[in-house]
Amino acid sequence: MNSEQSRPEQAQLLVLGGGPGGYTAAFRAADLGLDVVLVEREATLGGVCLNVGCIPSKALLHTAHIMDQARGLTEQGIDFGEPDLSLDKLRGWKESVVSKLTQGLAGLARQRGVRVLRGEGRFTGPDSLVVHSEDGARELRFSKAIIAAGSRPARLPFLSEDPRILDSTAALELEDIPERLLVLGGGIIGLEMAAVYAALGSRITVVEQAEGLLPGCDRDLVEPLRKDLEQRYEALYTGTRVAGVQPQACGLKVSFECDRSPEVFDKLLCAVGRLPNGGLLDADKAGVRVDDQGFIAVDEFQRTNVPHVFAIGDLAGGPMLAHKAAHEGKVAAEVAAGLPVANEARVIPSVAYTDPEVAWVGLTETQAQRENRRYEKACFPWMASGRAQTLGAGAGLTKILVEPDSGVLIGAGIVGPSAGDLIAEATLAIELGLEPAEIGLTVHPHPTLAETLAFAAEAYEGTLTELYLGGKTPNT
Structure with missing residues (x-):
């Protein structure tokens, strides 16, 4: 270390991780007058979501959707022909979207006086942390800290390091468009990336070990998506496990734990979930308890077992979603600044940006039946929606779940175009405790x-x- 590096950096508030939760916490705390240092290991702010997740994937999904719409116009008498794909230009456009947003975040940090330290942070005590970078190690002292270090892709132990086996980060690089792509995991990430590669020309097979796609989501919401994908993809294998993947010169030979014959694919995308990064930070040296999976327990104020250390986002449990992390980041920052607030969010919406989109919030029928909870429901099929028909989206569905005793909305689900935007009204209705009549x-x-x-x-x-x-109310 040189003499400059040997002097510890001082901060009222340390934020470890510059993703949606971390930068939101840092910016809110700075707005409230705290002296903030934000530690981020990557070259740009934004975390997984902005750099290699939500934003680049949605940029590509938009392109995929436009391509699919253009192909669909042949039924209406308009034929554009097959698109002429320039992968370099598409990749460059996607990267330009990310670049604009990351530059914006860097500017917001400067405007707020948030000091950004680049490097990997590890705790050395209850009020100290060392940031390791190419320039060496730098010590940081803090009064309070918010841990927002996110998560990483899970990888199955039998998968080798073959470059043809991708995680979601590698898939977003768009190195090439494989002729046959196996997507291992039928959850949100897997299905979104499958949609991108299918539109760009890959023949897609999806393997999901659960009995249906989007496990945890109600089957009536998933069914329109499943029917559509069955027509467009080479195969959907649900209730199926992959037994092994053998790299060969001609591709990846994949065997299954069933009577299904082995198949050869050009590439494989592993999208079987994410793992919290709580166990990678030496948080125990700060006295913070981390469970065996890497999660850090918090209370309603986002505090860990160490009162001046907070945790938010993926490693704090609950759904691993950017909007959840951002909300928790604001709560933690405001509590750290001394405001009398708590995390009182009743529900967190989930969205699969597939085609059609699937969105849900609050209680699901799957959860209600598992927990033996009483509910009433009502559905509106989009075949009776004039707007849906003009969009060719008559297979869509909107449904609500109602608590029988209080009569208030407790859940909602939507499948169809823009479902992710539409679910926001239902989320607000649940937060406000509205009854269906007030919406109607x-x-x-x-x-x-x-x-x-x-x-x-x-x-x-x-x-x-x-x-x-x-003359009957279909709330059964």
Whole structure:
């Protein structure tokens, strides 16, 4: 170390990790007057979500959706022909989107006076941390800390280091478009990346060990997606495990734990979940308890067992979602600044940006049946929506779940175009404790997909005119 590096950096608040949760916490704390140091191991802020996750994948999914829409116009008498794909230009456009946003975050950090240290941070005590970088090690002293170090892709032990075996980060590099791609995992990440590669020309096979795609999501919401993918993909194998992957000169020979014959694929995408990074930070040296999986338990104030150390995002448990991390980041920053707040979010929405999109929030029927909880429901099929028909989205569905005793909304699910945007109204309704009648009596613009939530609420109340219900309320 040189003499400059030997002097510890001082901060009122350390934020470890510059993803959506970390930079949100750092910026909010700075706005509240705290002196903040943000430690990020990568060259740019934004974490997995902005750099190698949410944003680049959504950029590519937008492109894939436009390509699929153009192909679909042949049924309406318009044929554009097959697209002329320039992979370099597409990759460059995707990277330009990410670059604009990361540069924006760097500017916001400067404007707020947040000091950003590049390197990998590891705790050395309850109020100290060392940042390791190419320039050496730098010590940091802090009064309070927020751990926001995120997660990493899980990898199955039988997979080799063959470059043809990809995780989601490598898949987003778009090195090439394989003729045959096996997607190992039928969850959100796997299906989103499958959609991108399918639109760009790959023949897709999806393998999911659960009995259906998007495990945990209600089957009636997944069914329109499943039917669509069955028509467009080479195969969907559910209730199936991969037994082994043998690299060969001609491709990857994949065997299955069933009577299915081995198959050869050009590449394999492993998308079987993510692992929290709590165990990679030497948090125990700060006295913070980390469980065997790498999660850090927190209370309603995002505090760990060490009162002046907070944890947020993927490693704090719950759904590994950027919007959850950002919300927790604000809570932790405000508590650290002395504000009387707590994390009181009732629900966290989930979205699969597939085609069609699938979104859900609050109680699901799957969860209710597993926990033996009482509920009532109402559905509005999009075949009765004028706007959905104009979009060729008549297979969509909007449904709501209602608590029988209080009569308030406790869950909702949507499948169809823009489901991720539409679910926001249902999320707000649950947070406010609204009843279906209050949604139904709110005048929605027509013709829109947004009004399908109002129609589902009217179906529950028995006032729906868009369908004939026989004078009965279908809330069973």
